[in-house]
Amino acid sequence: xxxxxxGLASDCQxxxxxxxxxxxxxxxxxxxxxxxxxxxxxxxxxxxxxxxxEMDSNTVMERFPTIGQLLAKxxxxxxxxxxxxxxxxxxxxxxxxxxKEPQNSGDSKLNSWIWGLLxxxxxxxxxxxxEIGLFSQGLGYEPVDYYPALLKNVVLSLVxxxxxxxxxxxxxxxxxxxxxxxxxxxxxxxxVTLPDFEPLVxxxxxxxxxxxxxxxxxxxxxAVNEAFLLKKISLPTPAVVSLWLRHFPSxxxxxxxxxxxxxxxxxxxxxxxxxxxKDSLLPQAAxxxxxxxxxxxxFRCALLETDGAPEVLAATQVFTHCFVEALEKExxxxxxxxKTYFPYTSPSLATVLxxxxxxxxxxxxxxxxxxxxxxxxxxVEDQACGSCVDPFESWFLFIHFGSxxxxxxxxxxxxxxxxxxxxxxxxxxxxxRPLDSSQQRAQTMAKVEAVLSRLQLLMLSRxxxxxxxxxxxxxxxxxxxxxxxxxxxxxxRHLFLNFLLxxxxxxxxxxxxxxxxxxGSSLL
Amino acid sequence: MEPLLQQxxxxxxxxxxxxxxxxxxxxxxxxxxxxxxxxYLRHVARRFGGHARIRSAVERRxxxxxxxxxxxxxxxxxxxxxxxxxxxxxxxxxxxxxxxxRALLLQLLPGAGPRDADAEELQARxxxxxxxxxxxxxxxxxxxxxxERPALAEDPxxxxxxxxxxxxxxxxxxxxxxxPGGWLGRVWTRAPRDHFLQVAAxxxxxxxxxxxxxxxxxxxxEESQLLVRWLLEQSEVLAAFCRHLPAELLTSVAGRHPALSxxxxxxxxxWGARLHYDLQKGxxxxxxxxxxxxxxxxxxxxxxxxxxxPLQEEVLAALESSRARGGDFxxxxxxxxxxxxxxxxxGER
Numbered sequence: 001x002x003x004x005x006x007g008l009a010s011d012c013q014x015x016x017x018x019x020x021x022x023x024x025x026x027x028x029x030x031x032x033x034x035x036x037x038x039x040x041x042x043x044x045x046x047x048x049x050x051x052x053x054e055m056d057s058n059t060v061m062e063r064f065p066t067i068g069q070l071l072a073k074x075x076x077x078x079x080x081x082x083x084x085x086x087x088x089x090x091x092x093x094x095x096x097x098x099x100k101e102p103q104n105s106g107d108s109k110l111n112s113w114i115w116g117l118l119x120x121x122x123x124x125x126x127x128x129x130x131e132i133g134l135f136s137q138g139l140g141y142e143p144v145d146y147y148p149a150l151l152k153n154v155v156l157s158l159v160x161x162x163x164x165x166x167x168x169x170x171x172x173x174x175x176x177x178x179x180x181x182x183x184x185x186x187x188x189x190x191x192v193t194l195p196d197f198e199p200l201v202x203x204x205x206x207x208x209x210x211x212x213x214x215x216x217x218x219x220x221x222x223a224v225n226e227a228f229l230l231k232k233i234s235l236p237t238p239a240v241v242s243l244w245l246r247h248f249p250s251x252x253x254x255x256x257x258x259x260x261x262x263x264x265x266x267x268x269x270x271x272x273x274x275x276x277x278k279d280s281l282l283p284q285a286a287x288x289x290x291x292x293x294x295x296x297x298x299f300r301c302a303l304l305e306t307d308g309a310p311e312v313l314a315a316t317q318v319f320t321h322c323f324v325e326a327l328e329k330e331x332x333x334x335x336x337x338x339k340t341y342f343p344y345t346s347p348s349l350a351t352v353l354x355x356x357x358x359x360x361x362x363x364x365x366x367x368x369x370x371x372x373x374x375x376x377x378x379x380v381e382d383q384a385c386g387s388c389v390d391p392f393e394s395w396f397l398f399i400h401f402g403s404x405x406x407x408x409x410x411x412x413x414x415x416x417x418x419x420x421x422x423x424x425x426x427x428x429x430x431x432x433r434p435l436d437s438s439q440q441r442a443q444t445m446a447k448v449e450a451v452l453s454r455l456q457l458l459m460l461s462r463x464x465x466x467x468x469x470x471x472x473x474x475x476x477x478x479x480x481x482x483x484x485x486x487x488x489x490x491x492x493r494h495l496f497l498n499f500l501l502x503x504x505x506x507x508x509x510x511x512x513x514x515x516x517x518x519x520g521s522s523l524l
Numbered sequence: 525m526e527p528l529l530q531q532x533x534x535x536x537x538x539x540x541x542x543x544x545x546x547x548x549x550x551x552x553x554x555x556x557x558x559x560x561x562x563x564y565l566r567h568v569a570r571r572f573g574g575h576a577r578i579r580s581a582v583e584r585r586x587x588x589x590x591x592x593x594x595x596x597x598x599x600x601x602x603x604x605x606x607x608x609x610x611x612x613x614x615x616x617x618x619x620x621x622x623x624x625x626r627a628l629l630l631q632l633l634p635g636a637g638p639r640d641a642d643a644e645e646l647q648a649r650x651x652x653x654x655x656x657x658x659x660x661x662x663x664x665x666x667x668x669x670x671x672e673r674p675a676l677a678e679d680p681x682x683x684x685x686x687x688x689x690x691x692x693x694x695x696x697x698x699x700x701x702x703x704p705g706g707w708l709g710r711v712w713t714r715a716p717r718d719h720f721l722q723v724a725a726x727x728x729x730x731x732x733x734x735x736x737x738x739x740x741x742x743x744x745x746e747e748s749q750l751l752v753r754w755l756l757e758q759s760e761v762l763a764a765f766c767r768h769l770p771a772e773l774l775t776s777v778a779g780r781h782p783a784l785s786x787x788x789x790x791x792x793x794x795w796g797a798r799l800h801y802d803l804q805k806g807x808x809x810x811x812x813x814x815x816x817x818x819x820x821x822x823x824x825x826x827x828x829x830x831x832x833x834p835l836q837e838e839v840l841a842a843l844e845s846s847r848a849r850g851g852d853f854x855x856x857x858x859x860x861x862x863x864x865x866x867x868x869x870x871g872e873r
Contacts, residue, residue, distance in 0.1 A: 078661045081655065082658035082662055087654040088648070091650070095629055095630060098626060118629060142613075143653065144608045147656040149688075150660060150680065150684040157683075187663065194655065
């Protein structure tokens with residue numbers, strides 16, 4: 001416990017020096033510096049309170065002789081007082097210093113001094129006209145009544161100034177000078193989470209000055225992004241998109257925040273994943289190609305780093321699904337061409353893949369699947385083809401759209417007409433094992449074809465109801481499965497699930513069949 | 525019901541007393557009890573806020589207490605803020621003794637009062653007030669660097685006060701013994717005059733739904749009507765209003781309120797009639813020093829001249845009829861109305 005106090009005492013010295021430096025001048029530089037340290041200083045105040053509340057006045061003076069000076073300086077620093085909960089901790093610290101049983105005039109003086117500081121931070125202040133406070137008292141209103149309304153009106157007035165400035169292009173009189181907008185953004189850093197402040201945050205994010213360089217300060221973007229991610233502020237989508245377009249680190253942070261949520265220890269259902277993703281506003285923002293590229297790059301890196309972990313794969317697919325939905329809601333005229341989103345692959349492939357499998361009529365599905373299979377095959381296996389596309393890129397593009405692989409598996413088991421088995425098998429084999437050589441892939445396809453024919457036999461000749469054991473034998477899963485079989489395990493499991501879904505009688509044995517399947521299957 | 529109403533009355537008194545020197549007799553216990561009382565009433569306000577019958581009974585009683593100062597509790601909503609009001613009133617009061625003062629400050633620590641699950645504690649609301657104060661100070665610097673003042677009609681401080689004025693007028697109107705006209709008169713005598721006029725003008729420019737704390741759309745704009753009527757009745761105030769406020773502001777107000785525009789034009793006509801042509805100086809002058817000079821008159825008329833149609837036509841008609849009555853001269857120097865019209869038309873070209 002004592003060591004904590006030693007640390008705290010030296011912190012006290014450090015912060016006192018910093019506050020003195022900030023006190024000296026009120027330039028943009030000192031403001032920037034103050035804003036940088038706001039969270040740490042708040043933490044310090046909180047720790048100080050925890051320490052002070054256990055002590056009596058004499059101990060306090062012994063341990064922290066400069067605490068009074070520090071708190072006094074804090075009382076005159078508006079940035080600190082405006083930030084989050086700092087004012088709360090400050091008030092508590094001051095109250096802890098009160099001498100509950102003053103013995104002498106020194107003690108009384110201390111109490112009186114604390115009273116003065118507290119009155120000061122809660123007092124009415126005067127705007128530029130002296131009469132204003134008097135008038136409000138004449139009307140009988142107290143600050144607690146009108147400060148919120150005054151703040152709202154100040155905010156609205158600033159918002160309309162920004163809007164006017166934005167609209168009045170070359171009319172320099174009505175324009176807000178860029179330095180003013182910059183200093184306004186700096187001042188807003190501690191205020192971002194204040195209630196009723198959202199209109200101004202939104203106004204600043206959607207404000208485009210007439211300067212080529214960014215006029216808002218980076219600390220402002222960071223503060224807004226942080227507040228948005230922690231849900232302390234809610235902003236309309238265009239404002240958030242503007243934030244991410246203008247400040248790249250914020251976009252990165254938002255993505256990392258999303259990843260952290262999606263790839264947590266607990267298994268998230270697809271619906272929850274979709275919820276998280278939609279809430280983050282990233283799919284909607286990704287309609288802007290610049291943002292999409294960044295987001296896609298992060299998914300790509302994540303897949304590479306985790307060797308194609310199923311969670312990341314699922315996240316990519318759900319994200320793409322939400323993204324396509326958002327894209328469709330966009331105004332058709334303002335929409336970018338698909339190839340802007342996927343520049344590294346052939347535009348025709350991208351266009352085909354972006355279609356909804358569910359939207360295509362039954363008759364066309366097989367054709368489309370065949371076409372996709374063909375295009376991918378060409379891109380991946382045909383070295384003579386001039387495009388030189390990295391197989392990983394083709395695979396990465398393909399896995400965005402998981403529903404095509406699902407459809408391929410379904411068609412393999414359901415289609416009554418002649419299915420292009422080879423094409424579909426190739427597709428599935430590529431989906432699960434992109435790095436195989438042509439030979440390895442052919443072997444996989446052969447094995448899977450064998451399983452497929454066994455399953456189809458099971459489906460066709462039915463006199464007795466299906467049993468789970470039979471199914472297990474057909475797929476070749478089980479404790480004595482040989483190692484080469486487990487290599488295409490995921491593919492087979494996919495077929496297995498489709499079989500359970502689409503075969504009459506499959507659902508009744510589903511539970512039993514699944515329990516017989518090897519544990520740890522991520523698809524299940 | 526009646527015990528609650530009596531408590532209300534007594535608390536309202538306590539609140540008024542908290543700002544006077546009488547608190548020197550208060551000890552720590554008194555302070556704590558007063559705050560507990562305030563908390564209890566806040567709890568009542570939150571619990572029965574939805575109860576129409578109880579709410580209206582409380583409001584009726586509060587209105588009957590509505591004193592000439594308009595202080596203390598004035599509405600049901602104010603009950604919810606009674607504890608903060610009491611606290612701040614005591615904090616400002618230098619007459620409060622040391623021991624009582626300590627007891628007051630210690631209320632700021634967490635857990636000082638009883639826990640109320642859904643209500644924000646007193647100390648949290650006071651901390652938020654400190655935050656608002658800091659925010660306003662920061663924004664004041666950023667919003668108007670170098671002390672430049674925004675246009676009066678857009679000034680957020682004036683706007684807020686205008687909203688407060690309208691809010692108080694509504695309360696005065698609804699109170700049984702309320703006398704909105706009388707109350708306005710008292711504010712006029714006590715408040716700085718120019719400032720009051722500016723606030724009144726901004727209040728008259730407010731769109732009808734915007735009044736602070738309006739509970740519903742039942743009587744939109746009634747408060748503005750009240751204000752207009754009072755202005756028209758008080759010739760001294762009206763004269764000051766039309767004289768001392770900037771021309772643009774007056775034109776906007778006249779555009780919104782036809783009754784005022786007629787009165788305004790009437791005053792301008794009266795002022796114009798007091799001017800005579802001084803051959804030596806070659807300009808129109810007034811008989812006495814407090815008469816409105818020619819330049820000012822022209823300025824006001826010019827602003828009206830550029831007003832949107834209904835008002836503009838009214839102004840033109842007034843000027844022309846005055847000119848006709850004055851002899852319908854075309855030549856300058858004989859009728860102030862002729863000269864005004866000439867100057868205005870000249871300015872257009």
